[in-house]
Ligand SMILES: Nc1ncnc2c1ncn2[C@@H]1O[C@H](COP(=O)(O)OP(=O)(O)OP(=O)(O)O)[C@@H](O)[C@H]1O
């Protein structure tokens with residue numbers, strides 16, 4: 001890869017996701033260049049000096065923890081766990097008594113980054129004592145070789161070590177829209193297809209990307225539902241139904257609210273997060289959400305887990321004779337693509353799982 005200095009060529013990195021590639025390139029730009037990565041070790045050129053870190057274990061990302069971690073044996077003979085993940089789950093495993101100023105500053109940075117539409121990650125770390133390392137090591141070995149319930153055992157081992165972290169900071173990475181996305185969303189909407197966007201992203205990021213992809217417009221009134229209990233969810237849904245009726249009736253005919261035509265209608269955008277959907281999906285509140293969504297021009301669901309994406313499709317499928325169409329590009333879209341009447345998988349930078357699951 002070329003840099004501004006013609007004498008310097010960076011290594012061409014391949015990664016599991018575009019985020020990871022971006023992080024490695026950014027580190028290299030600051031003088032921490034990844035030289036070698038095998039399953040057992042990492043070599044990094046740190047400002048001209050090569051250092052070797054042993055990779056002693058890796059706890060993969062899953063959508064419950066929304067974070068991942070690696071246990072490293074460092075050149076100074078210490079053992080450290082490094083964790084990165086979504087802000088919400090990371091802040092619950094960061095020790096707030098340490099570096100409170102940095103924690104507060106990081107919270108402000110994350111808010112600023114995500115409002116610009118950047119994807120954010122929080123990074124934390126902790127040094128392990130020798131006995132703690134030994135304990136982790138034996139439970140990790142046992143879980144990794146278990147024949148039954150391996151994934152759940154590994155998640156438990158991860159949960160036991162990913163705690164009391166020192167905050168290291170946060171990153172904000174641009175998630176470029178693929179070419180033609182705003183146009184595609186616009187044509188779907190002009191064709192009278194009601195568009196719902198289901199994303200794992202943070203709410204602020206999702207809203208900002210909603211504008212750049214033309215899902216959201218300045219003309220729309222946003223109804224936002226972020227609830228942390230079933231009761232408050234029910235109340236928010238009921239209030240929102242009234243409000244959406246008022247907004248769409250105020251300007252005339254409710255039926256025109258669904259399409260993008262209908263002069264004088266105040267279009268309503270419903271924005272709802274995955275924590276609220278926990279109380280709605282598979283409960284009597286589904287009906288209320290459906291009523292509300294029917295009054296809205298667009299629906300944006302953020303921080304939704306892969307199975308929730310499928311749950312939302314099922315909610316719509318069970319209540320209308322309309323066809324559902326799901327389009328996705330990641331492994332986290334597979335269950336949604338399979339649930340929809342028509343499933344489309346886009347082959348992009350996130351691998352081929354979505355394509356393999358599609359109806360083609
Ligand atoms: N490999 C990873 N390491 C650490 N954190 C991750 C990793 N992958 C995802 N995350 C965090 O978990 C969140 C949810 O991830 P998920 O893959 O479900 O959705 P997403 O990529 O954000 O959005 P979309 O659903 O639009 O693809 C991400 O926003 C990010 O904060």
Ligand SMILES: [Mg+2]
Nearest residue numbers: 200330332350
């Ligand atoms: Mg993704």
